[in-house]
Amino acid sequence: MNPYYETERGRLFCGDCLEVMPLLTEKADLVLADPQYGIGEAAGKNKSRGNFSGKRTKKNPLGKHIPATDYGNLEWDNAIPSREVFELIFKLSAHQMIFGGNYFAEYLPNSSCWIVWDKDNGKTDFADAELIFTSFKKAVRIIKWRWNGMLQQSMKRKEKRYHPTQKPLGLMEILLDCYSEENALILDPFGGSGTTGVACENLKRRWILIEKEERYCEIAAKRIEAAASQKSFEDYL
Numbered sequence: 001m002n003p004y005y006e007t008e009r010g011r012l013f014c015g016d017c018l019e020v021m022p023l024l025t026e027k028a029d030l031v032l033a034d035p036q037y038g039i040g041e042a043a044g045k046n047k048s049r050g051n052f053s054g055k056r057t058k059k060n061p062l063g064k065h066i067p068a069t070d071y072g073n074l075e076w077d078n079a080i081p082s083r084e085v086f087e088l089i090f091k092l093s094a095h096q097m098i099f100g101g102n103y104f105a106e107y108l109p110n111s112s113c114w115i116v117w118d119k120d121n122g123k124t125d126f127a128d129a130e131l132i133f134t135s136f137k138k139a140v141r142i143i144k145w146r147w148n149g150m151l152q153q154s155m156k157r158k159e160k161r162y163h164p165t166q167k168p169l170g171l172m173e174i175l176l177d178c179y180s181e182e183n184a185l186i187l188d189p190f191g192g193s194g195t196t197g198v199a200c201e202n203l204k205r206r207w208i209l210i211e212k213e214e215r216y217c218e219i220a221a222k223r224i225e226a227a228a229s230q231k232s233f234e235d236y237l
Helices: 017-024 081-092 101-107 171-180 195-203 214-229
Strands: 011-013 026-032 051-055 064-067 093-099 114-118 129-134 141-144 183-190 206-211
Touching: 011 195, 011 214, 017 081, 026 101, 026 171, 081 093, 081 101, 093 101, 093 214, 101 129, 141 171, 171 195, 183 195, 195 206, 195 214, 206 214
Parallel strands: 011 206, 026 093, 026 183, 114 141, 183 206
Antiparallel strands: 051 064, 093 129, 114 129
């Protein structure tokens, strides 16, 4: 299967991870994955959310309401991945880090090392934190990284969201820096808008991304190309 896009460090495949993963010939050092949670985030759910900022008054104590982004209406988050997907993930990698591990407890082994991502997200209906399963024999850790619409941990390095479940680049870089070595092979079977690939390019990791939706493959390719070329993503739009 030919890659949709590739750099010297990695390859992006456009397809179903259940079909692509068996074709991979090299075992990954780490799977860093954010599977769908089966909660309908792709089906226009984000439109019902918003953030509050600006001047607060007695009549409006939260401040000005800012509408959330509309990412369209798709079906990829209607159900969690099958058991076979998780079996392949464990078969094809030495270690695993899986966002939303509490949604997939029936498919995951016991672990001493869960990571709690504290979103510091204020007044929204998003969860206050996310649980990341890991296979490492280490202690539980908490990483605080604000990810609340217009308010982000690094306002000087503010990120635009292209995907309804996109994760912050800074958080992904922390995870890779703490739990992998330079030139390690990182596999992300749910590539989304390519944040894992961008982080790998920045930190000199090798990478393989798989993404089913071509619209996100196009965005991921441009974001990764910008990182590999050390240019602004806007140069590729």
